[in-house]
Amino acid sequence: MCYAIINKMRGDKLFVFLAVLLALNLVSAGVSFGNESHEFEKNYAPGEGLSGWVNVSFDDEDEKSLVSAFGENVSIAEFLSLNDIDCSSSGQCSCFPLDCRPGYSTLGSPSESETYSLGLFGTQLFGIKIEGNVSQVTSFGFNVSTNAGSSCFRPLMIDLLDDDEVEWVSEEIGDEVCFIESPYGCFNEADVVSQVVISEGPLCEKIVLPPMRGFRVGTKINGTGDATFHITLDAEGIGGTCRITTSNGGAKSCDIELDETLGDYIEADVCLFADESNTNLYNVNFEDVDVCGYNEDNGQIFHHDFEIYARPLKYKEVEDFRFDSNIFEVETNLSGIVWDYVDDKYGGDCDPECIIPIKVYSGILQSLRIDDSKLGYKANGLEQNPIVDFYSLDEISASISSGFMKLAIDDAEFSVPNSVGNHDLDFRIGGAGIDDEINVKSVPTIVRVFPTRPALLVPTKFVAVMEGLVENESYQYIWDFGDGSSSKISLDNVMEYTYSAKDSYTITLNVTSDFGEVSRSFPISVVTPYDAINKTINEYTRDLDKVDGKLKLLPSWVQERILKINDIDSLRGAVDRLEKKYKETLRDEDEELIKIMNDLVVLKIPNDLRVGQSINKAAFVQSRERFDVNALGELGAGDVQEDEEKYYDSVNAWVRQNVDITLESSTYFLYYESGSSEVLVSHIKLVMTPMKDVEEFFMILEGNPSDIVLMDDYREKDLDFGYGLRFPELFSGESKNVEFLIPEVVEILDPPVYVSPEYRNLEFSFEAGVCNNNNICDANAGETYKNCRADCKPWSLTLVFLFVLVVVTLIIYVVLQEWYKRGYERHLFKNKNQLFNIMAFMRNAQNAGMGKKQVFEKLRPFKWSKEQLNYAWNRLHGKRTGMWEIPIFRSFERKKIKEEMARRGVVGRIASGKVVSRPVGVGDGTVKKKKKGFFKGLFRKKKKE
Helix, strand or coil, rough: HHHHHHHHHCCHHHHHHHHHHHHHHCCCCCCEEEEEEEEEEEEEECCECEEEEEEEEECCECCCCEEEEEEEEEEEEHHHCCCCCCCCCCCCCEECCCCCCCCEEEEEECCCCEEEEEEECCEEEEEEEEEEEEEEEEEEEEEECCCCECCCCCCCEEEECCCCCCCCECCCCEEECCCCCCCCCCCCHHHHEECCCCCCCCCEEEEEEEECEEEEEEEEEEEEEEEEEEEEEEEEEEEEEEEEEEEEEEEEEEEECCCCCCCCCCEECCCCEEECCCCCCEEEEEEEECEEEEEEEECCEEEECCEEEEEEEEEECCCCCEEEHHHHCCCCCCCHHHHHHHHHHHCCCEEEEEEEEEEEECCCCCCEEEEEEEEEEEEEEEECECCCEEEEEEEEEEEEECCCCEEEHHCCCCCCCCCEEEEEEEEECEEEEEEEEEEEEECEEEEEECCCEEECCCCEEEEEEEEEECCCCCCCEEEECCCCCCCEECCCCEEECCCCCCCEEEEEEEEECCCCCEEEEEEEECCCHHHHHHHHHHHHHHHHHHHHHHHHCCCCHHHHHHHCCCCCCHHHHHHHHHHHHHHHHCCCHHHHHHHHHHHHHHHCCCCEEEEEEEEEEEEECCCCCCHHHHHHHHHHHHHCCCCCCHHHHEEEHHHHHEEEEEEEEEEEEEECCCCCEEEEEEEEEEEEECCCCEEEEEEEECHHHCCEEEEECCCEEEECCCEEEEEEEEECCCCEEEEECCCCCCEECCCCEEECCCHHHCCCCCCCCCCCCCCCCCHHHCCCCCCCCCCCHHHHHHHHHHHHHHHHHHHHHHHHHHHHHHHHHHHHHCCCCHHHHHHHHHHHHHHHCCCCHHHHHHHHHHCCCHHHHHHHHHHCCCCCCCCCCCCCCCCHHHHHHHHHHCCCEEEEECCCCCCEEEECCCCCCCCCCCCHHHHHHHHHHHHHH
């Protein structure tokens, strides 16, 4: 539009107009804080939200500029919205454009079809341009095709008008499940106490579910006989029910599809109950450790965890479709939506243009193609030809202007640091900032104190179990043991004390630091040493039996490793020795009893062994930080010839296309009465399933080799930093397992494993900002066949390769041709003179006026086969005698035939495909008669044969 105005101006008018434009451009957008700029709370607990307000004004500031503090940020538009301010309708601020919506400009040339490569959570903005004085949009639609497969995120969404109101979502539910962290809620199979009958009263488990629409719910039941069960899912009012019918026990499941997608991660109630028609009883496991499940009985709520799970279902792959009004189940008029946008934003005045923006969102890697656009409309009073072109678009953000506004920052949820102490606060809005200081205080929690039954007259170490302690922070523990003695002070969570009277007491513990204090009381009972020893020995024995029982359930090679780390048998031996002493000691032998008790207290007896952390079977993701391209190279992957940083992405791309790798792990912990725990081992299992045959695959298990235990002999190579495994061949569809133990917790995004094929199989094809996928190899833009194979094809190398291949093929063919021809000839004529004798006969017979048929009839009485005669005839006349021939040696063969004919009394010249000859003695045009018996004598030898 500016160009149209400038073209109408002349002389000084044009100069004045340009000067005004320049002056406007020199006015910069900005953020200003008032004289009373801010007020922030000074003291916080670790991780608490920043609190306070700022006094700020805006002058043409981009609405997408950031408001930030402590590494977290929101846009100015979001910040204003959190303060209930809408600049499109509020008197406190205004936007340009007035509706506060972004503007758009076209990029490049129009196209009737576009193909976009979209990544995980990627977006693409494109649009359609209308011109003229528009009065109506009569139709709208376009085709969409994609290779998007099934996904745990909605594969494709379309937002017509780019207004954050998605019109179409691909959310058809499939039958594959997605991984979530805790599908069983708080239930842990290792803590199972017993089983409970499934009745009509619901047994419920609370499970945190992701924002999805389909879920597989299930349980594991025990029983026999026909029965029906129901499982319900309720996520804050959104829910569904499914039914399970069975005649035996085991794992059972059914699928629930919600009417709408969950808006966020929600803690749902998943409940199991029996149908009222059931006559057969079934049971389900339950446990009572760290409970979040529940059931109801006679109006009273009881808390247990039940073996009930919920897993989200993947969305199906997206089939090709047309995006128009017919795609919606609920009546939707897309052409009306487009016309309302043109009318509201432009008033129908599309001179020079109105742009209809469209944004697509991707939940999976995919190639998306759009084509066959049809936007019908009326402009300038006439029906116009439908618009069929698309444009890629660039978004131009709206800008905000306002006077000074006092804005609260609490709802922005900027978290202060977790570390205790003074922290510098750099609060920024756009390019302006406020510097301040806050103080984070340590606020610990006292969980419990043990033991709760100390022995009389026995010095006992009391331990406070704490949460929320900050490393390197000083704490003071003030102990009041409740027996009238003075308080005791310690600088850690342990205090030794001896009770002198058998009674019940209350221990009060006060924990203080520079930033505050916390206090809590606990009841205890002092018992005689004799009783305390008996109880302690029984508890130790019970705990060791429990640990030993769980240990024996593990694979033998895992058991062996755990026993080397923690010798359970030696602990049991120590308890048995003390028990023997105890049984030999009388109740009144206090000194001996105190000694036994002291020996018991120093033993560190675990009370449980279980999986403390696990990774259910999930796609293997190797850590960028661990990935060592040189280590893999030394193992045999090859020489590093590219930038080392490129190998991680290239290897991952190759693995995704060639080998399906899954990882699962179980980390075993020992737990103690004090509440502490000890990591024993993590059992890691990798399953590699090639999608095609793979030669040479390499794997490195990172860690101290002496700490890594392999389940099998993998012909591993001992490295300073772990083990190297080489797999010479992996066959398509045949899974290869690798299992090993390490003495540390495994993180799903940081496993101590990384893999690679041979480096020569990798493609280093991606450089951000280089390849534009326009089918033109632009060397000036830095595109090469290495970084942009889609645009740049290695034609020169390909042509050289093809030329060499053709030459080699010709040489091989010529060799085979000559080998075949000579071998075939030797097969037909053991004596080569016989061949030339026949050829001489044939020529002389031709000269005598005979045709081929007559010649063959003359020779057949001499027992020559048709195959031999045809071969001789073709050879004489220069025709093909076998394979299609490349006539490299044709001239030599003609010369040879000419010489042989001359020896046998035939002279002439051999032409291409024809022999022109005359018999010996012909000089005057007459044929000299041969001696009688010439033909018979010529073949007498053959006849004898």
